[in-house]
Amino acid sequence: MESPSSTSMTFVILVLFQVCLGQLVSAGFPFDRQQRHFVKEVFTCPPKDGFYPIPNVCTGSYYSCVNQVAYEMSCPGDSVFDPAVNVCVPAGQATCQVFQCPAQGGFYHIPGTCGNSYYSCVEGIPYVMNCPGTSIFDPIVGVCVPKEVASCSTTSTTTPSSSDTTTTKYSTIPTGPTPTIAPFTCPDAFGFYPTGIPCDDQFWRCSNTYAYLMTCPPTTIWNQATTVCDYPFAVPGCG
Template sequence: MLIHVQISALVLFAGVAVGQDQSTTDFQCPKKSGFYPDPVQCDLYYHCTLDGDLVEKLCPDGLLFDDSNPSHEKCDTSVNVDCGQRTVQQEPKPSKGCPRANGFYKHWEEGSCDKFVQCVEGVANEMPCPPGLVYDDSASSCAWPVDSKRQCVTTKKDVLPDGFSCPDGDVMGPNGRILPHPTFAHPDDCAKFYICRNGVTPQYGSCSSGSVYNEESFKCDDPENVPGCENYYETTENEEEKKGAKN
C-alpha cells in the first residue's frame, strides 16, 4: 500500500513589481483584469489592470506563481504549484542550507534522509519526516523508502540510552501479518519491552503489575505462560525485601 505524505506550504507571498513598461515584454493582457502567468518563466507573472495597464511582477526566489485563479495573486512552493511547460525560473539566491531563498529542500547532510529543510526568506529550518519515511526531493515530499525515487540507505537510527535500536526488516505477528509497531523483549527484565513506532522509532514499554512480556504473542501475559519468567514477581519481591533489610 502506498503511503505518501505531502508537505504543505506554511507561507504564501505576493510578488514584487519589476517593471511597468509594456514595451519590455511581449505579453498581451486579456480583456479581463487579473493576474496572469508568463508563458515561459514560472515565477514571473503580470498584473493586468482595469485600465489596460500591465505590471510585470516576480515571485520571491524559490516560489512559483499559482495561475489557478486570475483573481488571486499568490506565489507558493513547488509542492502546490504545477508549472507545466513554464520551466524557467529566476537566478537563485542561495544561503546557508538553502539552494533558494524559499521552498522545501533535502537536508544538507546526505545521511539525514529522514529530515528536510524549509527555507523562508533565506533562513533554513530543519524539519523531520514522520517516522519511517524519507524526504524525496524529486517530489518535495516525505514517502516510504520503497516508494521514493531517492536512493537513501544511510538514514541515522534512533538509539535509546541503553543501546537499543529498532532492527531492520519487517516483523510478522502471530496472524502472519506485518506488525506496524513491533515490540521486542527486554533482555534483563520480564515486565519491560521495547516498542518500535512505524518500525523505526524506539521507545520503552512496560507491562502492568502481575504480567510479563510474551515475545511469542507480542503482548503482556501471565508469568506462567512465559518460560523463564514464571517466578518473576516472586524474585522481584524477594530482592526488594533484601534491599529493605540492608537499609
C-alpha cells in the first residue's frame, strides 16, 4: 500500500504533466494519441522560431520550430498548411495545390520536383517520404535510384574522343518504359518484388494487388535488400 507522501507525489507529478501538456498544445504541439508522444522530425529550423511548411509539398502537415528544434504538426480537419502565409487554411483557399492520390495506395513523385522526397499514398492519403542517402525518386520507375541515372535529372557525362570532348545530357522529359500488367500474383497489395532472375534490371511493382513489370534505368539493376534500383557493385553477388 502506498504511503500518503507517495500518493501526494504521484498527484503532483500528474498535475505538472497535465500543465506541461496543456502548454504544449496551446503552443501548437498536438499530442499524438496513437503514438503517445510528440513527433519530432529532422528539419533544419531557420533562426527565428515559428511555423514552416514542409518543402515541396502541400498537405495538412507542417513544422513548428522552437529553440531550433523542429516538430511535425498537423492542421485541424481537412485544412492544409499554406506556405504563402504559414497558417492552416481550408483546402480550397490554399495558394498551393493539394496532391490527390491517383489510387488508394502507391508511390508517386512530387509534381514539379526531382529530388529525394516523394508521396506514399495509403488509403488515399498522401504521406511525404524520403529516399535513402542521396538517391532520387524516379517518376518513371516509381522507386529511388542513384541521382546520376534518374530520368528527371540533368546529369552530364563526358565521353573522350580522339579530337575533342562531347557532353551528353539526360533528357528531363520522361522517356522510360511504360509499365505493363504481367501475370504475377502479388503477395501483398503494395510492394516491390524481384523477378527471380539474379542481377536483373527488372522488378515487380504491386499496387492495389495489380502487378507491373518495371525496368530500372540504364547501368542499374534491382536491389531487393534496399528496394531501389542500384549499381551492380552495390548488390551482393552482382559486382
